[in-house]
Amino acid sequence: MTAALPDEHFFRRESGRLVSTLTRMLGVHHLALVQDAVQETLAAAVEVWAFRGLPDNPSAWLMTAARNRAVSLLRRERTTRRFAPEMGRQADADATAAGPGSDLAHLPPALRDDELRMMFSCCHPDIPEDAQVALVLSLLGGFSAHETAEAFLVSRAAMEKRLSRAKKVLSGTRELFELGARDFETRLAAVQRALYLLFNEGYHGASPETAVRLDLCREAMRLVTLLVQHPPAATPATHALAALMALDAARLPARVDEAGDLTELARQDRSRWDTRLIARGLELLEASARGEVVSEYHLEAAIAATHALAPSAEQTPWNDIVELYDALLRIRPSPVVALNRAVALAEQLGPERGLAALRSIPGADRLAAYPFYPAALGELELRSGRVAEAQKHFRAAQRLARNPTERTFLQRRLAECERRRASDDTRPSSPPPPPRSR
Amino acid sequence: MSEFLYLYRLPADSAELPGSPRNMQQRLQKWTEWFRELEARGTLKVLGHPLQTGGAVVADGGRTVLDGPYAESKDIVLGYSVVQAKDLAEARAIAGGCPVLTYGGMVEVRPVLVM
Numbered sequence: 001m002t003a004a005l006p007d008e009h010f011f012r013r014e015s016g017r018l019v020s021t022l023t024r025m026l027g028v029h030h031l032a033l034v035q036d037a038v039q040e041t042l043a044a045a046v047e048v049w050a051f052r053g054l055p056d057n058p059s060a061w062l063m064t065a066a067r068n069r070a071v072s073l074l075r076r077e078r079t080t081r082r083f084a085p086e087m088g089r090q091a092d093a094d095a096t097a098a099g100p101g102s103d104l105a106h107l108p109p110a111l112r113d114d115e116l117r118m119m120f121s122c123c124h125p126d127i128p129e130d131a132q133v134a135l136v137l138s139l140l141g142g143f144s145a146h147e148t149a150e151a152f153l154v155s156r157a158a159m160e161k162r163l164s165r166a167k168k169v170l171s172g173t174r175e176l177f178e179l180g181a182r183d184f185e186t187r188l189a190a191v192q193r194a195l196y197l198l199f200n201e202g203y204h205g206a207s208p209e210t211a212v213r214l215d216l217c218r219e220a221m222r223l224v225t226l227l228v229q230h231p232p233a234a235t236p237a238t239h240a241l242a243a244l245m246a247l248d249a250a251r252l253p254a255r256v257d258e259a260g261d262l263t264e265l266a267r268q269d270r271s272r273w274d275t276r277l278i279a280r281g282l283e284l285l286e287a288s289a290r291g292e293v294v295s296e297y298h299l300e301a302a303i304a305a306t307h308a309l310a311p312s313a314e315q316t317p318w319n320d321i322v323e324l325y326d327a328l329l330r331i332r333p334s335p336v337v338a339l340n341r342a343v344a345l346a347e348q349l350g351p352e353r354g355l356a357a358l359r360s361i362p363g364a365d366r367l368a369a370y371p372f373y374p375a376a377l378g379e380l381e382l383r384s385g386r387v388a389e390a391q392k393h394f395r396a397a398q399r400l401a402r403n404p405t406e407r408t409f410l411q412r413r414l415a416e417c418e419r420r421r422a423s424d425d426t427r428p429s430s431p432p433p434p435p436r437s438r
Numbered sequence: 439m440s441e442f443l444y445l446y447r448l449p450a451d452s453a454e455l456p457g458s459p460r461n462m463q464q465r466l467q468k469w470t471e472w473f474r475e476l477e478a479r480g481t482l483k484v485l486g487h488p489l490q491t492g493g494a495v496v497a498d499g500g501r502t503v504l505d506g507p508y509a510e511s512k513d514i515v516l517g518y519s520v521v522q523a524k525d526l527a528e529a530r531a532i533a534g535g536c537p538v539l540t541y542g543g544m545v546e547v548r549p550v551l552v553m
Contacts, residue, residue, distance in 0.1 A: 011459035011466075046462050047488035050469030051517060144458040215460065 009218065011042060014059060015142025018042075018066045020114035020176075026070060028121070029171050033077065035139075037070035042142075113179065115140060116230055119223060120177035123190035124169055131166040132194045133201070138163055141219040151201060151212050153403060179232055188233055192241050195220050195227075196297070199245050203252075210260040217252065221245050228284070239288035240297035246281030247304035250274040262409045266313040278308045299328040318348035335367045343376055351380040371400035375410060382417060387424065391417045439522050441483055442529040445546040446516040446538045468537035476521060481532060484520035516543065520550070 015038060022034040045062060055061040122135040134152065137143040143151070149159035177187065202216030224242045227233040254268035285301050303324045310316035325341035338361040346354020358364075358377055367373040378393030394414045401407040476482040491514055495504040516538065523529035526549060533545040 008463060009459075011463045015459045042459065042462055046466045046469070047516065050466055050473065051485060051488045142459040147458050147460070211460070 009222070012142050012219065013222065014062055015042060016115055016140035018062060019139050020118035021063065022066060022070050023118065024114050024176050025067070026074065028173055028176060030074065031167055031171050033073050034070055037073050038066050041066040041069050115226055116233060117176040117179060119191055119226070120179065120187050121170055121173060123187060123194050124173065125190070126169045127166045129194070129197065131162050132190070133197050134159065134162055135166045135170065136194055136198060136223070137219065140223060147212060150209060151205065151216055184232065188235065191227070192237060192297070195224050196241060203248055210256055210258065213256070214252065217245070217249055221249060236288045236291040236293060237295040237297050239284050240295055240301045243281045243284035243288055244297050244301035244304055246277045246284060247301060247308050250277035250281060250308060260405050262405060265307065270312065273308065281305065281308065296328060296332045299324050299331065316347070318344055322348055335361050335363045336370070338362070339367065339373060339376060346380050351383040354380045355384070369400055371397040371402065371406055371410070374400065375413065378413065382420070387417050387420050439524060441550040442521050442523055443548045443550060444519045444521055444533060444536070445548065446518065446536065446543060447513045447546055448516050448538065448543040449513045465537065465541070468540065472535060472537050475535070476532070481522050482519065483522045486517055486519035488517040489515055
């Protein structure tokens, strides 16, 4: 009776596609109306398709239905506002002039353009970075305000405010961003950054809800693929960003379990890494190697690739990883990058060297509220056999934990400390673990 | 074997609109599976139709026409099907698997009157 949907993200993808295309057709100032029309169309499609099955071309079906819906909303809005029925006919004319029916004939390339242009429009310099990301999620990923709020751990009201301010800026631009515009390069950098943040929010983010977080990563990967497929946007940095996402995402099945609990890299079951994504990531990384610019995405992707190719944590070429972090620090000097470098250094030269590096991070005070700073200190103290010190740091980390996922993770580390203490008590003369130097 | 009309109802003030694409996709999947299962068991007599929320109520010998289909009731009928079952007990049990129940709706099960 019913053909299956093309894939499990069909509605998300269609939502972004419909909003982008209809916004281009009707003008950015009608953004809110377009969103309503798309929402109603998708909801109606669920009911009709449940009974009748999928039409031959669900995408085209949705585009026609959403366009008709938008035009009728536009007409109603104009008639009620101005009590002038002829405005309704004007609405029809607007829609037809802007997007003739023949639009449907050559959808695919136009669509990709529309979504890209929407993405670039969302990254307007007058919109703050966190709002850009939220806007991309809302308009291109079809995330509800509730889901977006959940992803960023802010209240729904705060997220709605953030989104509505951003949409105001966007609506004021009148037109979607032209991909041939002179500030294309600048805007592309902002888009890459927004997608990077989006992916990271899913990967490292605060939301305890696994499904939301995986959706964020997938959406970032879908959108970066659009950039990769579109020549002016497909720069080496774009390829590197896509590589980075694929290589990191490959580890997700081993990193986050059903309950949303984290397993850190060293303890992951590497047989659960996604080999298909690793292969894709390596391909993209190779494609990113043309040109002379080495972006931060190149370096992060290279780090991810080094992990992906290592058969085990012990057999990882940590010296390469430390060097890559050194290079990354030169481009993006940040205490968090320095923290990661120190952890890699500990793997390469032993925990004492790692601890020293952690303590001498320039601007370490900026890590004061970051739970993974004391957690890293705790980890290395534990490895050096100073369990009491480790416990102190893990407790400090736990006080800073921002969400249940982090709390659970740190709770497990504290339990490990307890276990080590108990076994030390029964064997008081147990020697400290051998240094892990290489 | 008797026939039963299933009316899929949702409270008119229900905030449980599909909302996000993720929910929509899940909802569609559940409904598709539900109908597929009814069909596979040979119990689906009439697939039925989904219904629009708008419409009118004609009453009072045609003198009164009310807009909207839910002038009297507090819920809207989303759609209907006709299902074959041994008796009301079985028809009720089958209705228990309907996806509308998972988002605040209900199934009204009405035996078709045969004489």
